[in-house]
Amino acid sequence: MKALVELFWFKYSQLQHAVKIGNEKLISMLDREIEPALTAVLQKEASDVSELRSQFQFVVDLLREESEDRACVLRQAHNLKLLLDRYFGTDEAARPFGLNQPDGARPAAAPRIVEDGLLNEAILDSLPDRVAVITTDYRYLYSNPLNAERFSEKPIDLVGRHVVEFIGVQRFESRVKRHLDRCFAGEVVEYDYISSRRGNAMTRCRMTPCMSAAGNVLGAILVLQEMLESRDPMAA
Structure with missing residues (x-):
């Protein structure tokens, strides 16, 4: 390459x-x-x-x-x-640039978001929650429009940029990095946090390992969902 x-x-x-x-x-x-x-x-x-x-x-x-x-x-x-x-993407979409798989070749398995949801751009773009894919060097590989809008950016403008640009060094080092590292190690991570951008609203973040067909971790799939209930900001 x-x-x-x-x-x-x-x-x-x-x-x-x-x-x-x-x-x-x-x-x-x-x-x-x-x-x-x-x-x-x-x-x-x-x-x-x-x-x-x-x-x-x-x-x-x-x-x-x-x-x-x-x-x-x-x-x-x-x-x-x-x-x-x-x-x-899906098997049908996984043959860009006019390439065809040889007869009998087993199609690469697409990684999953949650349950039966395939990591497909059309699906991710239509989800009511914020969704992003972060590589193992902590850079955006994908963001759906809702997540990009939160940072006043277009989805394509987030690709390749380090998450520190958007959440700051302190939040990255104190919380996000350790959760991402756990996810990169193969663990599904879920936690709640207070979002100061949304008036101290509670947000739930679920991180799922993004796997290649060979079983290697390519990154983490983040689904961020705003919670209806409020919680004491000083609570653990």
Whole structure:
């Protein structure tokens, strides 16, 4: 994965230089080479968590690099969705970029949110609760619109960013990190906390390990539900 990513950025930088100096012949040649390089990165099936992170980070970096070009942003956002569908979606959606599984191949099992709910973007987006997927390096891999709205962000703008940016170092170190670490170790974690953003309303957070088809923990699925009942903020 690393070699494919580095090859793409090498060609990308060459193309940017060719555009800058106005070398039409070089631009034409690199245009033909850069698309296969991009496809190679996106079609590569991640073999471990490190490669998975690299693949998602690659798309996020490309989104930022092309942020001023709306057409490119929409395309890379689509590519990000395809990656989400491949690794966390339903079996039917898990074949992006025109790839087909060989006959008789066992489809990868999609990780579950709770009970029978599959980790599928369409399902997550429609849930009445806030939902996020956090990687093992404490960065957002996914956020549904309701969760992103809480931070006055769009879901795509949270991807790749560290949770500390949104909850602060003190809350992260004193509570959230230890719960995430327990979840990364394979434990389902559930706890309540007081949300100062919501007028000291009680929120319940449930963390479920997000597993790959091979049984490796890719991160944690967070479902945050606001509780109707109030509780003494000083209570344990």
